[in-house]
Amino acid sequence: MTEEQAPGTTSAGPLRNPGFRWFFAGRLVSLAGSAMAPVALAFAVLDATHSAGSLGVVLAARSVPMLLFLLIGGVVGDRFPRRTVLLVANLGAAATQGTAAALFLTGGFHLAAIAALEFANGVLTAFTTPALRGIVPQLVEPDQRQRANSLLGSSKNLSSIVGPSLAGTLVLTAGSGWAIAIDALTYLLAAACLARLTLPGAVEVGRAGFLHExxxxxxxxxxxxxxxxxxxxxxxxxxxxxxxxxxxxxxxxxxxxxxxxxxxxxxxxxxxxxxxxxxxxxxxxxxxxxxxxxxxxxxxxxxxxxxxxxxxxxxxxxxxxxxxxxxxxxxxxxxxxxxxxxxxxxxxxxxxxxxxxxxxxxxxxxxxxxxxxxxxxxxxxxxxxxxxxxxxxxxxxxxxxxxxxxx
Missing domain, CATH: 1.20.1250.20 (MFS general substrate transporter like domains)
Structure with missing residues (x-):
């Protein structure tokens, strides 16, 4: 970032912006759940299968579509209103994680079903990430974007430090299924926050073909x-x-x-x-x-x-x-x-x-x-x-x- 693009001396930070406050609150809740999910999912699969190979299948089922569908997610993030993209993705993630939690909690574990749910979760993540990276300029003035990114980056890093420990505690006290259920709940809460957003200068729906874009x-x-x-x-x-x-x-x-x-x-x-x-x-x-x-x-x-x-x-x-x-x-x-x-x-x-x-x-x-x-x-x-x-x-x-x- 160049000198003239750095944050100005204005005392009003991005949190003074109601839209960014709702966005930040949604991200904070979602990040907390996402930081706990890998630990909870790993122990849930291992408790059910006692197989590292099965865990590898589930983890790969989530990570592969995150790359395969990323470019599609980028086009969608520029083509459609990003608020809508994020709402649908968060509601979808709440459904997939909620269903996975229900399977673990009720003893209805099937490797294929969990892998399919995590594949869907990976697809949703591929649509979420590009839209997230494009939404900050629609919410925050140029002289406050570094501060907004600082808040978002700090919350992500803090979640990555605290989240796994919280997940471990939840797995020990309540069980891995409940930890995954909490992750599903965080997606719902994030969607509720995003529903309050009104994006100025929203990206118009594209008219050109997908491949063209x-x-x-x-x-x-x-x-x-x-x-x-x-x-x-x-x-x-x-x-x-x-x-x-x-x-x-x-x-x-x-x-x-x-x-x-x-x-x-x-x-x-x-x-x-x-x-x-x-x-x-x-x-x-x-x-x-x-x-x-x-x-x-x-x-x-x-x-x-x-x-x-x-x-x-x-x-x-x-x-x-x-x-x-x-x-x-x-x-x-x-x-x-x-x-x-x-x-x-x-x-x-x-x-x-x-x-x-x-x-x-x-x-x-x-x-x-x-x-x-x-x-x-x-x-x-x-x-x-x-x-x-x-x-x-x-x-x-x-x-x-x-x-x-x-x-």
Whole structure:
């Protein structure tokens, strides 16, 4: 985000806007439920089947359609009123999760039925995400968008920290079925909040064909060089992080620093991300280059772990990496909202998400052969070096240093 796009000095924050208050309340409730759902669902399936394979089927049934239908969701988010899209998606998610909870609570578990429900839930998520990323500019003035993104980012990060613990407590005390039922209830509450929204400058219903609008989004995505280069960097670093850090990290930690220290390192990163997203409600995010340089700090814990750094240094580098990640997340979201026309924002966001995460399975599959060929610590060190290089490489492009809304 450039200097002139940063939040102004006005004291009125986005929460003074009734529309944004209802939207924020709905997101807060929905995020709380969504943060609990993976833990609750995992234990519900394992309690019913005692099979890791069955759990894998259910999780894949939800994650695959999230990618397959993402581009369709982007077109729908630009083509139809986003309030309507989000209302239908939240009501649908309440129905799918409510039905799943009923099956678990009544002892009517069938793997195929649960997998089908989670597939439907994944489809609904694919329609939800692009619409969510396009709705903030319709609710909030440009000088308040960073603050709005800060609030939304902070609530998401806080939910990801607190939600799994709450879910674990619910599973132990009330059972996993009730935890999933609470997730269904949060979708209903979110829909009730969204029903109160009135969106100014709503996106008009599109008249062009679906494929035309899909191609139009792809053309716009490719034409914005700074978007393409940054998203490609996201894709590569996601593959590195998920593969090297998430897979090799615990493996190395298990034989060196131990599980407790590894948990502390992961918590430090989550705390750092929360600190950054919260601080950016007041502080000014400077520019895309600054965001990328902050994001490059994600290489530090990988390099530190590869070099057998002490636990305190691993915690410190992980905290710094979290701050860098949180800073880039808010900078990127605000920059897209400022530079991309709202009529294209859901489609551009969908291509952003699809490209950014499509390489994740590649990283997960490639890390084992890489570690076998080079050694685990060597692969970790290589991952850290590549992470830093890939993140900073887009800075060579003038379009990244000075992003514009036109090709």
């Amino acid at each position: 899909l191609r139009e989004g792809w053309t716009a995505f490719r034409a914005l060089t700074w978007v393409c280069l940054t998203v490609l960097a996201f894709a590569a670093t996601n593959a590195i992080y998920v593969g090297v850090w998430n897979v090799l990290g615990p493996t190395i930690a298990d034989t060196t620093i131990g599980a407790a220290a590894w948990g502390l390192i992961l918590s430090a990163r989550a705390i750092g991300t929360l600190v950054a997203t919260t601080a950016l409600y007041r502080l000014r995010a400077r520019s895309l280059p600054t965001g990328l340089l902050c994001f490059a700090t994600g290489a530090l814990p990988l390099i530190a772990l590869a070099l057998s750094a002490p636990v305190w240094l691993l915690v410190a580098t992980s905290l710094i990496a979290g701050i860098g990640h949180g800073t880039m997340a808010i900078t990127w979201e605000t920059l897209l909202q400022q530079k991309v026309p709202n009529t294209l924002l859901s489609r551009i966001s969908a291509y952003d998400d699809l490209v950014s995460f499509a390489a994740v399975p590649v990283g997960q599959l490639a890390v084992a052969p890489l570690a076998a060929a080079t050694g685990q610590t060597e692969a970790m060190l290589l991952g850290g070096i590549l992470f830093a290089l890939i993140v900073t490489l887009p800075l060579l492009s003038p379009s990244v240093r000075h992003p514009s809304s036109t090709p």
